[in-house]
Amino acid sequence: MPKQNRIAELDRAIDALLARRAAPGRAARAASGAGGVAALAKLAAALREMPREDFRRRLQSELERSATMAATSAHAVTPQRPEATRTSATPALSFINAAAAIEFYKRAFGATENFRLTEPGGKLGHAEIRIGEAQIFLADEYPEYGFRSAETIGATPVKLNLSVPDVDAFVRRAVAEGARLIRPPKDEFYGERSGEIKDPFGYSWLVSTPIEHVTIEEVERRFNAFFEKPSAAADAAPHVNFIREGFHTVTPYLAVIEAEKLYDFVQQAFAAKGSYGGVGSAGGFHGEYRIGDSMLMIGGGLNFKGPEKIGALHLYLPDVDATYERALAAGATSLSPPADRPYGNREAGVRDASGNHWYIGRHIGEEFNPEGWPTVQPCLHPLRAEPVIRFLVNAFGAEELRRHATPQGVVQHAVIRIGTSTIEIGEAHGPYQPLPAMFYLYVPDADAAYTRALAAGATSVHEPADQPYGDRTAAVTDAFGNTWYVGTHIRDVHG
């Protein structure tokens, strides 16, 4: 294009920009790309807001005047002290992808972005958003400075408390946009309606709206009331133990398609006593069997949709060899024939037709079970024991009783206690690989345990609900593939 034409074309584009007839992008496109006129029009768009010629110098003189006055008055009147300032705390959150987090907070929390500073390489060094009046700093993670994200760490020890005008609406929107509901909003004794959500980046948010003005004294009074003895009215209600009659805290729950075969097997091999015939929550059979002092739940059947839940169970019985022979006769395959083990037990192992592992052991001595452990002890074979133990401690208040590890740190055997039960853990090796197990756990408060389990990293299967069999039960899965029913027995159901 001849230069003369380009000069005229640029002028037309500038005319349009100045008349605000064209958005900058449109003006640039309208100017033909040829001869770089489009690029010039783009610069022209930014020139529309350029400052007046004298503005920069004028502001500088103003500032110099203020600075002189400030310095003079500061020296003349008072010793120099920092001005009174409102103390505030601003969370600085770290993310694998902070830009994605900003988009999420905009959509889910109605956040507005103040600005962001992006490194030339594209890494987000610092950004600031506001949720209402609340300010939040965000950045991509910088492991070299110890700034790691909740996603990388796998947990967050800090919860962010967000006070909003309408907690229900806020939580609804956040959940619709992908936040996980940890605790739905409910009126709390401290005068707020409060709920909890977890964002997709692993941060927990307590969200609340004030509903009444409560003095601190009143909050204390209400808080203390929780710990006082139950009222006469509560005493009048029939008392039921939160653990169903005959059960321990933890009951292994095997769910297999060939459930009936498994019923036969546990009866023949381990002299289990019990019955099946109930219908489980997944539509299959539900059977309950007793072996020694422990209960075992077996569900499934041909209508069972799966996935199957199988486990490894340690049985403490008086006669290892005879039990082993009976198990093989009932259709099991051998994992290890009976032998005396250096840790003081005679042990054997079998696998049943559904894939469950049964470890049959007794202490070599007068008493076959000197520690008084339950007859049936679940075993877990995780790839690494540490995170599983941490989860069980955080989620269910488990207590680690013992741990044997090789000098290399491989956990060969650990025992943890939950309530009245013990669970054994041995890191996966050889044929002892992780199995997708399921457990029924009796707790004093299923709702609280459910919340704790989610906070410890579990995923909800279903929220707490009263069940026709007399328990209030929720279900979660942990990060290692195990399913946990958490139930509180609330009434006895007969018949």
Added chain:
Amino acid sequence: MKAPEHEADERLLIEAAQRDPKRFAGLYERNFDRVYGYVARRVGDRDVAQDLTAEVFHHALASITRFEWRGVPFAAWLMRIAANAISDRWQRLRREHGNPVPEEPAYISLDDVEMRARLYQLVRCLPAEQRRVLLARFVEQKSIREIAEDLRKSEGAIKQLQFRALTNLRERMSEFDA
């Protein structure tokens, strides 16, 4: 985010200004274009941008003793003051007008801000005639004919100066990009 020596310089300037507010000029010089560029990009209006930029620097000067070095660039602190000033302004407008004022998108890329900072700085370095034409055209919003009359030149000559000014800016911007 920044070269360390740049950071060290900036830190010295901040400490000097904290000891003696009259030394604030160094920080102002260094950050004026960036703050103005950011505010202008967000509000899209020169008068408003000038008011807000003045507000930001007055506020920064008054609070400089409260600035604590935590490795976040001083510009980030200024931009936060700016962002809050903009947000306060929108809220005031909304209150005063009773109806929602459409809020512009808050997301501004830093490249965009740096581009403007550089551009406004380069305008100051243009040959006098070219600069005068740009100021008359973009700030005073004069037509080509009015400018031609003021400067006693032909309209064609003014258009040519305008073209040359932008071409100059474009070239120097690309030096910067490279």
